[in-house]
Amino acid sequence: MFKATKQLAAVAALVLTGATATADELRIGTASLGGAFYPMGQSISNLVNEYAGDGISMVPVVTGGSVQNPRLIDSGEVEIAITNNNLAVLATKGVGPYKTGPIEIAAVAALHPSVLHMIVLDGSDIQTIEDLKGKRVAVGPAGGGTLGFMNFLLPLHDMSLEDMTPSFLSYSDGFSQLADGNVDAAFALSGYPAGAAMQAAAGNKLRFISFSNGMLDKALEANSAFQAVEIPADVYGTEAPGTVIGVNNMLIAPSSMDADIVEKITAAIFDHLDELKAENANAKQIDPAMSTQLAIPLHEGAARYFNK
Structure with a gap:
């Protein structure tokens, strides 16, 4: 030890x-x-x-x-x-x-590798990134990699942070706010399993936000440093695995x-x-x-x- x-x-x-x-x-x-x-x-x-x-x-x-x-x-x-x-x-x-x-x-x-966790509570009406419009979203701390990833992905969806209400929180606080219902979605660029997401999963059923048709391929074509990663369902106890974007x-x-x-x-x-x-x-x-x-x-x- x-x-x-x-x-x-x-x-x-x-x-x-x-x-x-x-x-x-x-x-x-x-x-x-x-x-x-x-x-x-x-x-x-x-x-x-x-x-x-x-x-x-x-x-x-x-x-x-x-x-x-x-x-x-x-x-x-x-x-x-x-x-x-x-x-x-x-x-x-x-x-x-x-x-x-x-x-x-x-x-x-x-x-x-780090992957972009895009997480909501099971039962949320948020299915894809486009559904984040008008929602309260924990986007990680200012200056962190999560925000950089979002600033890359959102324009590909013809969106920006102004389309939502962002909260610049630590991962722990962001996922705690998700569990408490104070934000509608929480994002975190992290290796998996991420402690913040594990803590939220301990008392809540979570679900991954999905990429809409063709959008993940579009993102990977825009930056060859990024890669598609599948997070198995048993990592956070989700109903299905999550296909997310990641980077080494x-x-x-x-x-x-x-x-x-x-x-x-x-x-x-x-x-x-x-x-x-x-x-x-x-x-x-x-x-x-x-x-x-x-x-x-x-x-x-x-x-x-x-x-x-």
């Missing part, structure tokens, strides 16, 4: 409060509570603290998520972070959400980060991948071979590890 991490409350308060890490403590940017990034960051931190050696330690911090994390690396607020393939490419090019300029990041490793995730670091440190972090994770998989359900979906097929180049330290 892993050594215990620092108390969750202290960790959650680190980001966006001006707190800084000690010289030998690396902060890993994750996302809001209730998704998959925070538990993954926590499990990675446990491995690094146990096996990286040379005084290298890591602590997970709550952030806005995959869109914000490259910016946090750029500003020095975190030293390593999780994002997805599509956003990593946009960040290195300085386009999309990163129009202030290119961000000098490199890939450390491939992680689990990666661990990123500043291109300038010391290569020896990156190599030790990578070794701490992938030399003990069985431990990671035992601790974290999403880690079971990690394929080490994918780390040499990422959308941006590997950091020198990670390349040393994967190419040896």
Whole structure:
């Protein structure tokens, strides 16, 4: 078993409060509570603290998520972070959400895929994305990957956020509001099973929102970084499986980060991948071979590890 991490409350308060890490403590940017990034960051931190050696330690911090994390690396607020393939490419090019300029990041490793959970309570009249017009929708935190995905999908349906009443909530709060009937639908870009959706499913029958005819194919044609993913019905106890859109995730670091440190972090994770998989359900979906097929180049330290 892993050594215990620092108390969750202290960790959650680190980001966006001006707190800084000690010289030998690396902060890993994750996302809001209730998704998959925070538990993954926590499990990675446990491995690094146990096996990286040379005084290298890591602590997970709550952030806005995959869109914000490259910016946090750029500003020095975190030293390593999780994002997805599509956003990593946009960040290195300085386009999309990163129009202030290119961000000098490199890939450390491939992680689990994230999928866009589009969930309503069973019995809702919302069947497809088009039915969200006029509805109250939890869209994840501002700056998170969920909102980025929605801003990609909605225009394909000739829609925008203005067609609904959006609530910018953490995944935990969004799905709690869904369970309480305070929103009509909840969205979350997360690995599965997502803690927030599991919590909502514990006391409620859930259902996936579907893509209307041809719309998923249209989305996949518009961006080749995305993929169709089927979430089995037994994951959240739904009546039927959900066909959703997803993207692969990666661990990123500043291109300038010391290569020896990156190599030790990578070794701490992938030399003990069985431990990671035992601790974290999403880690079971990690394929080490994918780390040499990422959308941006590997950091020198990670390349040393994967190419040896």
